[in-house]
């Protein structure tokens with residue numbers, strides 16, 4: 044990754060271990076050699092070539108956290124940053140695949156984990172997550188797809204829309220509603236009653252290979268239910284979404300860094316009024332704003348990954364939401380700034396600025412829109428404040444009592 048700023052030194056100072064820095068270099072080398080040369084083609088054709096998926100698999104990019112020894116969420120984040128620096132579309136494929144893997148690792152029975160996880164880790168099967176429906180987006184707990192017990196399994200009826208990798212995934216983690224509550228099911232691509240319709244012509248992340256799923260009396264065996272009936276949204280889907288948010292936040296840092304590197308290079312080379320444009324104070328202000336925003340997003344990603352490493356699920360979900368919220372909203376500004384600094388050239392196909400700009404907007408819509416995260420973060424903070432003040436009152440009462448004894 045030919046970053047303009049000397050990132051290595053500051054990252055070491057921030058506490059990245061020698062192993063993490065070595066892995067980062069490995070991920071960056073892979074992304075720049077294998078992914079970056081195909082990024083424009085992927086954007087143009089709206090397809091990730093199968094040989095690239097195979098190379099991602101053989102390089103271990105599709106392996107979930109359970110295969111790390113020791114598990115290292117920061118190294119995982121660095122992987123998403125490096126991939127997104129080269130292509131946000133390719134990072135998206137890896138992200139949804141790992142979101143499903145993580146849900147399986149966390150909620151699968153021993154038998155389910157043995158059956159599915161190794162195949163996902165080697166890329167023998169690709170996974171996708173199917174929550175959204177034509178009528179249900181942000182309000183994901185209200186999905187209308189129905190699942191009912193029938194014979195030795197379940198039958199699903201409904202539609203899922205905007206499913207990343209829907210065109211090529213081998214198995215879908217589908218959120219549906221049973222009579223007793225939400226439940227998630229592993230639905231193989233060849234399940235009877237599943238029809239897949241590609242969606243093309245997206246604004247950005249055009250290699251996501253989106254699809255709409257039509258589930259018409261789609262039958263799956265009983266052991267394809269993942270987690271308990273009733274826990275499909277609150278536990279299984281939430282595990283996947285929390286993992287996806289952290290990965291996506293790191294991806295935003297990757298795209299943001301690509302924007303910044305392009306902007307710094309261009310500002311040094313482009314001359315107007317007899318000067319390189321980097322000499323103009325208004326240009327310096329834009330560059331400074333970009334640098335500060337990306338650095339801040341990077342630090343929030345580090346914190347969110349630290350939180351995941353320390354295992355505090357509630358805190359991890361809050362830190363993941365904050366990191367994704369800040370990194371994605373920041374990225375839309377950074378991408379816009381980078382394009383602005385390129386002038387007309389930024390709007391052309393000669394440089395990847397318009398791809399970054401289009402991809403950036405998508406990041407604000409997926410894994411929780413900006414508005415949903417704003418609501419969620421404020422609500423969680425208010426509830427924490429209430430608990431803290433209740434605990435404070437208890438402690439205060441205790442002090443008064445002991446004082447009166």
Ligand SMILES: Cc1cc2nc3c(=O)[nH]c(=O)nc-3n(C[C@H](O)[C@H](O)[C@H](O)COP(=O)(O)OP(=O)(O)OC[C@H]3O[C@@H](n4cnc5c(N)ncnc54)[C@H](O)[C@@H]3O)c2cc1C
Nearest residue numbers: 172173174175179180181205206207408409410412414415
């Ligand atoms: C490229 C792409 C890839 C995707 N991949 C997947 C995937 O793999 N799997 C999957 O299941 N889904 C996927 N989605 C769907 C995505 O998760 C949804 O688009 C997202 O949840 C928002 O839902 P919606 O589009 O229906 O918007 P809506 O929920 O209809 O929201 C419309 C607008 O209203 C706002 N809004 C809604 N509710 C509130 C509220 N309570 N308060 C304030 N504002 C609110 C939203 O922020 C938004 O601005 C993908 C979408 C895109 C664009």
